[in-house]
Amino acid sequence: xxxxxxxTFILSIFIIAVVVGVGSAxxxxxxxxxxxxxxxxxLHSLSGTMSISEVAVKDGELxxxxxxxxxxxxxxxxxxxxIEDGASDWPTFAEKAKKLIMKDKVAVVFGxxxxxxxxxxxxxxxxxxxxxxxPVQYEGLEASKNIIYTGATANQQIMPGVTWLLKNGHKKFYxxxxxxxxxxxxxxxxxxxxKAEGGTLVGEEYTPLxxxxxxxxxxxxxxxxxDVVFNSLNGDSNVAFFKQLRSAGITAKDIPTMSVSIxxxxxxxxxxxxxxxxxAVWNYFMSMDTPENKKFVAAYxxxxxxxxxxxxxxxxNYFGVYLWAKAVEKAGTPAPLKVRAAxxxxxxxxxxxxxxxxxxxxxxxxxxxxxxxxxxGQFDIIWSSGKPVAPDPFxxxxxxxxVLEPGKIVDRKK
Amino acid sequence: MGIETLLSQIFNGLSxxxxxxxxxxxxxxxxxxxxxxxxxxxxxxMVGAYVVYVLQTLFNKLYGHxxxxxxxxxxxxxxFFVAALLGFSLEKVLIRFLYGRPYEGILxxxxxxxxxxxxxxxxxxxxxxxxxSPKWLAGGVEAMPGLQLPYNRLFILALTTLCVVGxxxxxxxxxxxxxxxxxxxxxxxxxxxGIRTRKVDTFTFALGSGLAGIAGCAVxxxxxxxxxxxxxxxxxxxxxxxxxxxxxxxxxIAGALVMGVLNPVFELISTSSMGKxxxxxxxILFLQGKPQGLFSLKTRxxx
Numbered sequence: 001x002x003x004x005x006x007x008t009f010i011l012s013i014f015i016i017a018v019v020v021g022v023g024s025a026x027x028x029x030x031x032x033x034x035x036x037x038x039x040x041x042x043l044h045s046l047s048g049t050m051s052i053s054e055v056a057v058k059d060g061e062l063x064x065x066x067x068x069x070x071x072x073x074x075x076x077x078x079x080x081x082x083i084e085d086g087a088s089d090w091p092t093f094a095e096k097a098k099k100l101i102m103k104d105k106v107a108v109v110f111g112x113x114x115x116x117x118x119x120x121x122x123x124x125x126x127x128x129x130x131x132x133x134x135p136v137q138y139e140g141l142e143a144s145k146n147i148i149y150t151g152a153t154a155n156q157q158i159m160p161g162v163t164w165l166l167k168n169g170h171k172k173f174y175x176x177x178x179x180x181x182x183x184x185x186x187x188x189x190x191x192x193x194x195k196a197e198g199g200t201l202v203g204e205e206y207t208p209l210x211x212x213x214x215x216x217x218x219x220x221x222x223x224x225x226x227d228v229v230f231n232s233l234n235g236d237s238n239v240a241f242f243k244q245l246r247s248a249g250i251t252a253k254d255i256p257t258m259s260v261s262i263x264x265x266x267x268x269x270x271x272x273x274x275x276x277x278x279x280a281v282w283n284y285f286m287s288m289d290t291p292e293n294k295k296f297v298a299a300y301x302x303x304x305x306x307x308x309x310x311x312x313x314x315x316x317n318y319f320g321v322y323l324w325a326k327a328v329e330k331a332g333t334p335a336p337l338k339v340r341a342a343x344x345x346x347x348x349x350x351x352x353x354x355x356x357x358x359x360x361x362x363x364x365x366x367x368x369x370x371x372x373x374x375x376x377g378q379f380d381i382i383w384s385s386g387k388p389v390a391p392d393p394f395x396x397x398x399x400x401x402x403v404l405e406p407g408k409i410v411d412r413k414k
Numbered sequence: 415m416g417i418e419t420l421l422s423q424i425f426n427g428l429s430x431x432x433x434x435x436x437x438x439x440x441x442x443x444x445x446x447x448x449x450x451x452x453x454x455x456x457x458x459x460m461v462g463a464y465v466v467y468v469l470q471t472l473f474n475k476l477y478g479h480x481x482x483x484x485x486x487x488x489x490x491x492x493x494f495f496v497a498a499l500l501g502f503s504l505e506k507v508l509i510r511f512l513y514g515r516p517y518e519g520i521l522x523x524x525x526x527x528x529x530x531x532x533x534x535x536x537x538x539x540x541x542x543x544x545x546x547s548p549k550w551l552a553g554g555v556e557a558m559p560g561l562q563l564p565y566n567r568l569f570i571l572a573l574t575t576l577c578v579v580g581x582x583x584x585x586x587x588x589x590x591x592x593x594x595x596x597x598x599x600x601x602x603x604x605x606x607x608g609i610r611t612r613k614v615d616t617f618t619f620a621l622g623s624g625l626a627g628i629a630g631c632a633v634x635x636x637x638x639x640x641x642x643x644x645x646x647x648x649x650x651x652x653x654x655x656x657x658x659x660x661x662x663x664x665x666x667i668a669g670a671l672v673m674g675v676l677n678p679v680f681e682l683i684s685t686s687s688m689g690k691x692x693x694x695x696x697x698i699l700f701l702q703g704k705p706q707g708l709f710s711l712k713t714r715x716x717x
Contacts, residue, residue: 047540048642055541179687207686212637212646215426216681216689223419236542240637247547247564249554269544269638 037078038334040065040324041100043111043121048088049210049235053313054113056265057135058083060314061110063303064321074325075332082106088209088235090120097121101128107334108133108324110317114209114234115139115182122147131336133324135317137260137282139185140393143361145407148343150320150355150364151313152283154189155392160368161258161281162193162230164383170228170256172202174221176241177232179206186232186260192398202226207233212240218248221255231259238262242274252277258370263311264377272377282312283366284352285379293351309377310351319350323357344406353388362406363391418561423678429567431674432574433636436629437647438654438666439581440622446660447598447618450512453523454504455651456644457530458623461500462493462630463639464538467545483548486631490573493627501623505616513615527644534641542640551635566635573632577625582663594618657697659707668708673697 042061044054065079073079082104084096093112100106101124108131112118115138125132125146132147140154165173173194177183187204194201203224205217214237221229233241238261245255258279264286267275286297286309296318300310327343328334344359356365365388371379394401394409402412441455466489473485504526512519547566554564585591596604597614605611633643650673658669673693681689701707 047535049542051540052542052638205685210646211686213430213686215429216423216678217686219419219422219426219678220682236638236640239542239544243637244564247552247554247566249556249562249564269542271544271546 035077037080038074038328039080039082039104039106041097041104041106041109041111042081042083043086043093043096043100043109045088045113045117046083046085049237050088050113052236052239052269053234053261053266054086056308056311057113057313057317059304059308060300060310060318061321063300064318066303067299068321068325074328074334079325086111086117090114090116093117094120094124097124097132098128101125101130107131107328108336108339110135110320110324112136113313114180115185116180118142118147119181129337131340133317133320135313135320137312139182139189140395141185141399143363143393143403143406143409145340145362145405148320148323148340148357148362148364149391149393150316150323152366152368153363153391153393154186154398155395156283156366156368156389157260157281158186158189159193159395159397160385160389161260161370162190162199163197164281164370165228165230165258166194166197166199171198172200172225172227174203174205174224174226174229175201175232176205176207176217176221176229178209178211178234178237180209180234182234183232187230189395189398190230196397207237209235209237211237214241214244215248217241218245218250222248222250226255229255229257231257232261233259234261236269238266239270242270242278246274252279263313264309264379265311265314267373267377268307268309272373272375275373275377276375278373279370280373280379281368281370283368284312284315285369285371285381286310287371287378287381288352290351290353292349292353296351312352315351319348319352319355322350323348323355355388358391360405361391361393361403363393365390418558421558422561423682424675425561425563425567426678427675428671429570429674430677431670432571433629433632433647434650434654434674435667435670436574436577436632437626437651438658438670439577439663440625440629441651442622442655442658442660442662442666443594443625444619444622445655446662447594448509448513448615449516450509450519450619451516451523452509452619452622453520453648454526454530455523455623455626456646456648457527457534458497458501458626458644459630459633459647460530460534460639460641460644462497462627463545463634463643464534464630465489465493465496465627466631466634467538467543467639470545482546483550486548486551490628490631493631494624495627497627497630498620498624502616502620504623505619509619510612510615531641531644538641540641542638542643544638545634547635570632570635573628577628578663578667581625585663590614590617653694653697655707656701657707659710662709665707665709672708 042058044058045051046055065081069078086093100109110133112134113136118134133150134147135150137152137157175187262280297310301308323346326346327339331338331342343357347354347356353367367388368385369381370383371381374380400412401409403409444452469485469489470482508522512522551566551569554562557563585595593609593614597611654669654673659665676693680692
């Protein structure tokens with residue numbers, strides 16, 4: 001047994017050691033917290049039927065993050081992406097969103113493609129009052145305070161597309177889409193427009209996501225004799241449909257189509273020879289001639305391979321990441337609540353031109369363009385709106401609601 | 415709806431039947447002979463399709479982009495062998511322990527299917543890949559004004575007919591085929607008569623898987639292929655086998671024809687999803703009356 005004096009001595013040494021240890025760790029922590037990286041979530045379908053479209057969007061987001069890190073990061077801190085796979089399964093999207101927010105404690109999530117995946121994660125983002133940047137054109141009728149919509153809403157893609165078709169002599173519409181919320185709502189809008197602007201509906205058909213047998217649908221389309229097929233199919237179905245359309249001997253001259261979910265990346269999977277002369281309506285095309293776009297395309301190809309292409313959703317969250325970084329710098333902190341407030345009204349020189357985040361509805365002002373597929377898989381831009389179009393997620397044609405501010409949607413006063 | 419639409423629907427139906435027949439034949443043989451429900455069958459289809467893709471990529475690297483026709487023709491027998499080899503190994507390693515145990519068989523082969531799908535994801539990436547059809551299969555023949563019969567579907571029909579004739583000749587004109595039929599009809603008696611049932615089983619399973627590989631070749635002409643391509647066809651293949659009755663060539667052919675022709679008919683009068691639903695309801699109702707299927711094996715065995 002040690003004598004009392006020695007025991008006290010050892011005990012005091014022990015206490016001093018603990019205090020010094022904890023103290024230095026605490027001081028170190030406080031110092032390194034400033035240089036601690038900021039975690040951001042990236043949530044896309046890296047497998048399943050939507051992966052043909054979504055993998056490239058993830059690559060665009062990672063490119064933006066790398067570029068920002070190369071310039072010193074945001075607020076002097078590096079951005080660290082945490083990537084999760086939604087696997088083209090909507091409940092998985094919700095589960096991974098929750099994991100990114102609660103377990104990884106990310107400052108923001110860049111993600112989703114299908115409206116189904118966005119609707120699945122929306123309750124998660126609203127419950128935890130977090131922030132999602134959503135890069136894909138969609139049907140509108142939404143304006144959550146927790147989402148920044150960097151893709152087109154209905155009046156920035158679907159509606160101008162239909163108007164252009166009607167003005168150019170395509171009066172009889174056949175509507176073909178995948179069976180989920182986006183194509184169904186899109187077609188409601190198209191049908192309302194046809195009534196208002198003098199078109200006719202000759203057919204409407206929905207196939208499940210992942211469906212690949214289109215011979216019957218093609219027979220139905222041939223029998224209906226439309227002037228144009230308005231195509232809102234998503235994922236692998238587009239590959240099957242256009243391949244089978246072409247092998248049935250139908251070209252764009254016989255039955256033109258206008259698609260809202262086919263861009264340069266999907267054409268790579270479908271084959272440009274199967275999509276020759278067919279139309280698409282977007283806000284961004286890889287063939288756009290702006291200095292920002294040339295830099296963006298060159299950087300993307302240098303990073304991922306010269307066979308790769310850029311397209312509208314890739315570009316949308318590429319500038320989405322930059323918008324977020326700008327908002328963080330403006331707010332002085334990556335906290336989602338502060339960043340959400342700071343991002344409203346922000347402008348940025350994106351590859352598609354200057355974009356502004358509309359403070360009333362969290363959507364972005366974008367120009368609208370119609371493109372025709374060339375033999376090399378790129379788009380020939382045959383029409384442009386010239387100036388950016390203001391986003392209107394609740395067009396008066398189909399909705400009696402109006403957005404006062406993101407999250408505050410009220411009935412339109414008569 | 416004009417006569418062209420009707421004829422084109424019939425043609426579509428035949429074309430769909432031929433794909434289902436190719437997939438269902440293998441399944442029918444393995445189920446008929448061994449009573450093993452093979453849920454990994456769709457993955458053999460996927461393997462066959464990926465063989466086409468790999469060979470095409472290889473040929474493109476070696477000979478440039480003009481060789482897609484040659485590479486496709488070579489990939490047909492190659493898919494057969496690769497899928498058969500995979501089936502052979504699977505049988506030796508796993509299936510042989512599952513005879514007479516259908517529930518364990520379902521679970522084990524389902525697990526195999528998941529493993530094979532993930533392996534494909536790891537090797538080829540999760541994205542679907544595209545196989546360029548050979549140039550001589552592009553376009554079609556104009557049978558009537560307004561009725562275009564695509565060459566690739568005609569090719570699939572021809573390929574299927576060739577396979578069915580081949581299987582028929584094998585089963586009914588060769589000694590090995592006779593042994594296979596014997597084991598299918600009465601396993602115990604065949605064993606008593608000196609037939610090595612184990613060997614026949616392994617060989618049968620490999621043959622069934624090889625047929626699925628050829629089906630994969632056919633499918634690659636119609637759309638993109640990926641790790642989950644097999645899943646699109648496995649349910650329909652099982653329906654074909656159950657409807658047609660196992661163990662008889664005529665049964666599988668009949669089942670495939672019924673499923674393949676009725677599916678587009680119902681799709682035409684309603685929508686894609688509802689068409690399938692109506693078809694399945696009819697199949698279920700039919701099976702209430704005749705559970706063995708359209709053609710069943712009449713044997714003197716007691717089981």
